[in-house]
Amino acid sequence: MSPSIVDLRSDTVSQPTAEMRARMATAIVGDDVYGEDPTINELEAKTAAIFGKEAGLFVPSGTMGNLLAIMVHCHKRGTEALVGDLSHVFLYEQGGASHLAGVQLATLKNEPDGTFSLAELRRRIRHDDYHEPITSLVVVENTHNICGGKVIPLAFLDELANLLRQPGVGCAPIALHMDGARVFNAAAALGVSVARICRDFDSVSICFSKGLSAPVGSVLVGSQRFISQARRLRKALGGGMRQAGILAAAGLVALEEVVPLLGKDHERTKRIANAIHHLQSPNITVDLDTVQSNILLIEIKRSELTASEFGERLAQVEHQELETGVTDKDGSGIILKASARDWAFARVVLYHQVDDEQVELAIKKLTYVIGQYDQRWPRL
Missing domain, CATH: 3.90.1150.10 (Aspartate Aminotransferase, domain 1)
Incomplete structure (x- = not known):
């Protein structure tokens, strides 16, 4: 035996549910590069609304979602993003920020709970010195994979946002991006909405092919302007899909049936x-x-x-x-x-x-x- x-x-390694397979088989599709796939449009709009953001963008992977966020937020040459030294974007995304986006990643020591020192962050933010890159982005992973699925405390997220919004911090506005591959797990653990967790973040990447059981895909959410720029760059990265509503249909089922x-x-x-x-x-x-x-x-x-x-x-x-x-x-x-x-x-x-x-x-x-x-x- x-x-x-x-x-x-x-x-x-999760598998699509029976309902996902059924919905995928009957999904209404169109050409998404033309913006004409109604199932993708529904998933993007629904995900954005759940997160309290203006718009969403369906992408093949969380790695692409994170890379697009870095490319949009760090659009000038000579920029830098601050990330945890145990973060997925630093360890396991092939350094795409550097060799595809031309962005320097600088690391902050992750604490066992997935956070990092805000005092160290404050010291590491660049100022108006033309010898240095420009700090343009801070990335937080939630839940934190290598720290053991840790849920980032709301108090830390609030303090982080308040720090970056203070006048005189940095020589240009600093954006906040959340690698929220498992952010629905964080919400379940805390008993709060994902909108509350991501309230002060300019962008969030959400994976549907991990614990949510969909076969493929992530959704990147943010402002209309941010998503418009990300959509353009997605095409350059080869992420412009056509009748991909077949995939998005599984994401809709995930939101309805798996998240709870x-x-x-x-x-x-x-x-x-x-x-x-x-x-x-x-x-x-x-x-x-x-x-x-x-x-x-x-x-x-x-x-x-x-x-x-x-x-x-x-x-x-x-x-x-x-x-x-x-x-x-x-x-x-x-x-x-x-x-x-x-x-x-x-x-x-x-x-x-x-x-x-x-x-x-x-x-x-x-x-x-x-x-x-x-x-x-x-x-x-």
């Missing part, structure tokens, strides 16, 4: 975290107090064990574990896929298709494998 596979590498359920993903993530915590392993742990959304970082405390090795073991089925009963209800083994690079932790991410049964399988596998390591290394 084939093993049961629980894939928790990322919420990007994100809290369930958070609850299931917490269940896995609690299970690991209760093992009291000296080798593999979690910090329960920092589990805030659908991302869980599993810390590897044993120096002899790497996150990659831990991930590889979770993806294997050994004969002994079958004999011990580490199986699904049909007696098949369990393969658990986790994300592990050169990190000091393994990452698991939950999403719409990970139900209670899969959570129990994941807990069963984690309990067994962590127990194996604890037998090998009973103490640090």
Whole structure:
């Protein structure tokens, strides 16, 4: 019998729902480059309204959404954007701001909660010195992926906006962009609207193909003027799509049916975290107090064990574990896929298709494998 596979590498492996597939099959479409795709127009307008912004733009990916925001806000040569040193836009978007937009990214040290020091930010803002680039943009990621799905506190966002709006800060107005790939998760965790979270931001990029389960696409929102400029630049980046309402239809279903359920993903993530915590392993742990959304970082405390090795073991089925009963209800083994690079932790991410049964399988596998390591290394 084939093993049961629980894939928790990322919420990007989520699948379109049955309703998404049905709506995609019957979507009314047109040429979006001409602005004539009614389904795309509906998704753009609906997303903008939810976020309290004037307009939206459907793009193929969150990476393109972030890049377009940088290009619009940093339109002059010799500009700089300030970003977190653990931010996705800095680490995992191929330096597109530099080699495509000609914008310098300067980093601020991310704190464990995903924020950064506002005092450091204030010091790093350039002034009217022609030796230096012009600070034109600050980017915030919310929720923060590499910090473990942390929800950025509203108080921090308010302070940040107030700082940048003070007279004399910078030699030109400084825009605020939110990489809101998982901002709906932040809203679910805080119990507030995404409009409140993004109230003071000039632009927001929202991903529909992660926890929202759509197959493709993000929406960039902002003012009419901002979106008009972004739409023009989207064409230059190859993002002008034609009858893409087929894709946008899934985004509409995501807003209607998946967003209200994100809290369930958070609850299931917490269940896995609690299970690991209760093992009291000296080798593999979690910090329960920092589990805030659908991302869980599993810390590897044993120096002899790497996150990659831990991930590889979770993806294997050994004969002994079958004999011990580490199986699904049909007696098949369990393969658990986790994300592990050169990190000091393994990452698991939950999403719409990970139900209670899969959570129990994941807990069963984690309990067994962590127990194996604890037998090998009973103490640090």
